[in-house]
Amino acid sequence: MTISADQRRARILAEVRRHGSVRVVSLAQDLGLPAVTVRRDVAALADSGAVHRSHGSVSVPERRGASSVGGALGLLVPAVGQYFAEVIAGAREAAAERGVQLVLGISSYEVSADRDQVGKLLKAGVGGLLLAPNRLPSDLPDAQAWIGELPVPAVLVERRPAPDSPAAELDSVSSDHHHGMLTALRYLASLGRRHVALVARHDTWTAHQVRSGYTQGCALLGLTAESVIDGVGPQVDAEAVADQVVRLREHGTNAVVIHNDQDAIQLLPVLRSRGIRVPEDLSVISYDDVFAALGAPPLTAVAPPKKAVGAEAVELLLRRTAGGDAPTPPVRHVQLLPTLTVRDSCGGLAR
Structure with a gap:
């Protein structure tokens, strides 16, 4: 079975840490790898500072704070x-x-x-x-x-x-995604936008945190919380999500937080085709800030410290x-x- 260079080097480091110091020839024999391959991997590890080479042997240099459990x-x-x-x-x-x-x-x-x-x-x-x-x-x-x-x-x-x-x-x-949602909601409230909807995925840990943060944040700030709209995915398309946002807009919703950037950017032109202007009619905040700045218009966004x-x-x-x-x-x-x-x-x- 072929293994990747990263896997080989991880195995080499594990062996070196286990023995303290070992000859390259012995490493190749123990690991069942060609000696030329092991020498090349040891050279790469030495260049990165992970091991020390000396006269055909390899050892792990002492390094303050470095892991001592494995390579x-x-x-x-x-x-x-x-x-x-x-x-x-x-x-x-x-x-x-x-x-x-x-x-x-x-x-x-x-x-x-x-x-x-x-x-x-x-x-x-x-x-x-x-x-x-x-x-x-x-x-x-x-x-x-x-x-x-x-x-x-x-x-x-x-x-x-x-x-x-x-x-x-x-x-x-x-x-802290609860704090992230609270920051978004507080900013919208400062703009006078007190009827805020949430469009969110439901298939990741982050999405669940965003959803619960929305409910908690609306309660803390006294904002009107709506039923969460499922984000764009295999079972829901941008047109269907836009239809739900339009219905909420007719009943007073004037802002929406969208998780994530991809969904937000897909929704903007669909909302525009429905006659909803951003930001005049609807303020929009994206949650992720990976490429929110590339939206039309550029999206205000919550940026987790990834x-x-x-x-x-x-x-x-x-x-x-x-x-x-x-x-x-x-x-x-x-x-x-x-x-x-x-x-x-x-x-x-x-x-």
Whole structure:
């Protein structure tokens, strides 16, 4: 079975960390790989600072704060779309700065796929895991029981576990999407827009957080909350979503928050064809801010700190896996606050 360069190098690092120092020829024999391939991978690892080469041997240099449990960190994400691409970028940059290799595993939005991908990362020799599993559903605890039984330290990424779930005792770092929604709603209220609708997906953890944040935020600010409109997807098209927004507009709705950028950009021309002007008739805020600035008009958007989440997750994991005599750090559940970028789709500054 062919393995990728990242997988080979993760295995090499795992062996080097296990032995402390090992000859390249012995590495090739132990791993069942051609010596020329191992030398090439060792050279790449040495160039990145992950290992030290000397006279045919390879060892791992002492590095303050670096992981002592394994030669690489595994990162599991449900998909490499625009959102998680930024999370991955933040994690990769933070790992590179610390001289640690990152191995990526891509799952799908099926709960069963997570465990399979984690198994493959562990076989590749990773010494710690950054996990963005599928939604962590509190009503399906058995589906995520394996998370509490992992053989290496793990940090949840863009996931916040339920207090009674198997993952509750893991470190986690996520965007505070409730705060993000509250920021959007507060800004709309400052513009006099007090009848705010929400268009949102329903198939991701972030979407569920956005939905509950909308209900909570409307209650806190005294805004009129509407029934949430399902976002554009396999079962719902932009025309159907626009029809629902038009009906709400006829009953006084004067603003809408849309999760995510893709749905918002698809809806703008459809709303325009229905005679709804943005921002004159309807203020629009997108949730994600990956390419909201490319809308027509450019979209005011909530921006979760995606790269910072990835970077902070790496730091949490390295703290957890640090060797030496340092005491075991307490479990941390970190939430980072999204920000709001104001553009033309809201038509003015807050009063």
